[in-house]
Amino acid sequence: MLLYQKIRNYIQDLLAQGSMQPGSKLPSERSLQDTFNSTRITVREALARLEAEGLIYSQKRRGWFVTSKKLSWHPARKVNFNRLTKEQGFEPKTEVISIEAPSSGYHVAKEHFSGEALFKLTRVRKVDERAILMEEIYCLESRFEGLDKQALNGSITDVMSMHYNVEISHEKCVISVTVLPDEVAQKLEKNSGAPCLKVKRARYDGQKQLVDYNVEYWLHDAIEMVVEGI
Amino acid sequence: MLLYQKIRNYIQDLLAQGSMQPGSKLPSERSLQDTFNSTRITVREALARLEAEGLIYSQKRRGWFVTSKKLSWHPARKVNFNRLTKEQGFEPKTEVISIEAPSSGYHVAKEHFSGEALFKLTRVRKVDERAILMEEIYCLESRFEGLDKQALNGSITDVMSMHYNVEISHEKCVISVTVLPDEVAQKLEKNSGAPCLKVKRARYDGQKQLVDYNVEYWLHDAIEMVVEGI
DNA sequence: CAGTGGTCTAGACCACGAT
DNA sequence: TCGTGGTCTAGACCACTGG
CATH class of the missing domain: 3.40.1410.10 (Chorismate lyase-like)
Known part of the structure; x- marks a missing residue:
């Protein structure tokens, strides 16, 4: 499986478990990078997919957050x-x-x-x-x-x-x-x-x-x- | 202005001029990279924005193309x-x-x-x-x-x-x-x-x-x- | 086969946010 | 001031498309 998909799945699991509530903040890009021994480019690829899917969103330079119900x-x-x-x-x-x-x-x-x-x-x-x-x-x-x-x-x-x-x-x-x-x-x-x-x-x-x-x-x-x- | 915005504008101009018809193929990522003395990451950032905007689209490993009327x-x-x-x-x-x-x-x-x-x-x-x-x-x-x-x-x-x-x-x-x-x-x-x-x-x-x-x-x-x- | 996009590494500097 | 995301460089290998 592709690395960015692993990261994506990891975050999806975090959300599905219910351990992350709507509005709460995800781990920082650099910390995800360390977790997966990867690079920020790849981490950001995963985050971008999740954002497009509507599960998370970013606020300028503040971080990534969990989306609420639509x-x-x-x-x-x-x-x-x-x-x-x-x-x-x-x-x-x-x-x-x-x-x-x-x-x-x-x-x-x-x-x-x-x-x-x-x-x-x-x-x-x-x-x-x-x-x-x-x-x-x-x-x-x-x-x-x-x-x-x-x-x-x-x-x-x-x-x-x-x-x-x-x-x-x-x-x-x-x-x-x-x-x-x-x-x-x-x-x-x-x-x-x-x-x-x-x-x-x-x-x-x-x-x-x-x-x-x-x-x-x-x-x-x-x-x-x-x-x-x- | 940001580099990827320059590239985006350059391609937008190509489309606006009418020199590129719907369905026709854009220059390859590597050729755009050379044109702007940049890297593929940055070129792809510009292409991704244009795709999100709905002006161009990619087909797997075939290239980037101009979108038709909706x-x-x-x-x-x-x-x-x-x-x-x-x-x-x-x-x-x-x-x-x-x-x-x-x-x-x-x-x-x-x-x-x-x-x-x-x-x-x-x-x-x-x-x-x-x-x-x-x-x-x-x-x-x-x-x-x-x-x-x-x-x-x-x-x-x-x-x-x-x-x-x-x-x-x-x-x-x-x-x-x-x-x-x-x-x-x-x-x-x-x-x-x-x-x-x-x-x-x-x-x-x-x-x-x-x-x-x-x-x-x-x-x-x-x-x-x-x-x-x- | 050569050329393309898809994925990935290992760094860097900057502007802005929180504190 | 420090950590964050935003932008960018300079490469690499792979799978697939097209001729």
């Missing part, structure tokens, strides 16, 4: 992040990074909103103190006047409903696997190059008008998506 | 693989790996079919000669007698409808990001450890009886999922 997510439903995560036994937290309404349009403005002025809301969402999602929400400045004065660390759907009388009635998501862009990786305290699920979501009201357009970057090991159909 | 897939719809891929300009192909009905039950049998005897159909699906999907389909032996004598390289939904008068009316998918299990990687001519989308799908008839249970492994760079909701 969050079950319904991309095609109006979901309340805080409620959903609590139902599944996690402690949610939302941080507003910025809300901007610059005079110059964004790229998405041209593509989806025919060039009109937009708000851009950027947020990071955490479960159990681990940042697992960064999202950018774009919506019309004219339709949501004063949005930047609202409380934005809860459900945007609720804010739109309560303060602007706008209801979402349909949405379309496109989901792909890619890597975190560098600026997103930084916000989530990950290395650039970390795999992720990218979700692009367009939401419409009853008149089939586009209400908002979201781009979400989910850590690949933090989520599983549930879709029901027909 | 296939758009609606996981929550009854879709005909052959029709869908052709509509998007690809040339589809389905290979039946095996169909078995062993006396001993499968693990899924216990979990989903309360222990009854099952067929297990294993197939690989290709677009433009590239294997991008391996799937296992489980269904009741008693309900689909003689299924192993049917033509199984087309739509299973059609076979069930035409020969067994069974119609799918509802389905539920669970989608996660992980790595190809070793035996799947082999079938798809990939290294073990290649990232993938894993789709577990349960399909029900009008009486809410479970008709079949599928496990699909999609190459992460070959597909983007489209989901519409509410």
Whole structure:
């Protein structure tokens, strides 16, 4: 058997035994190197596989940690992040990074909103103190006047409903696997190059008008998506 | 800038220029190493990032190649693989790996079919000669007698409808990001450890009886999922 | 057969985290 | 300050692909 597979199996066994709880720290790369009379390159090969598999994750220069149970997510439903995560036994937290309404349009403005002025809301969402999602929400400045004065660390759907009388009635998501862009990786305290699920979501009201357009970057090991159909 | 990022950018530029078409072969690792006066480790770091990003892919010991446009897939719809891929300009192909009905039950049998005897159909699906999907389909032996004598390289939904008068009316998918299990990687001519989308799908008839249970492994760079909701 | 990617060794320096 | 992961060098042998 290949050496990096031995190391991988060794760590998998550590996890399976239950001797390592979610969130706890693995032995350092150099100590694993000594354990197996090997080199860091090979140890890191094993760790990378386990990371891709979703069993462990690294935080920049802090170390390697055991992944928690995945969050079950319904991309095609109006979901309340805080409620959903609590139902599944996690402690949610939302941080507003910025809300901007610059005079110059964004790229998405041209593509989806025919060039009109937009708000851009950027947020990071955490479960159990681990940042697992960064999202950018774009919506019309004219339709949501004063949005930047609202409380934005809860459900945007609720804010739109309560303060602007706008209801979402349909949405379309496109989901792909890619890597975190560098600026997103930084916000989530990950290395650039970390795999992720990218979700692009367009939401419409009853008149089939586009209400908002979201781009979400989910850590690949933090989520599983549930879709029901027909 | 980091060296592996320089190499990554260099290759990205090659792709963006259009000088490299989908499916064409990249320079070898050793030639890139010479170009940048670097080492294979560093070159492979750059290639791994580009692979994770979905821009290139490797085939075992054959080399690195440029990825094609992604296939758009609606996981929550009854879709005909052959029709869908052709509509998007690809040339589809389905290979039946095996169909078995062993006396001993499968693990899924216990979990989903309360222990009854099952067929297990294993197939690989290709677009433009590239294997991008391996799937296992489980269904009741008693309900689909003689299924192993049917033509199984087309739509299973059609076979069930035409020969067994069974119609799918509802389905539920669970989608996660992980790595190809070793035996799947082999079938798809990939290294073990290649990232993938894993789709577990349960399909029900009008009486809410479970008709079949599928496990699909999609190459992460070959597909983007489209989901519409509410 | 030559060339390719897959695996591996034995080191090194750096930036950043924890303390 | 010390330990950590992040990046990098300069080689090596092997299994397999392709001509």
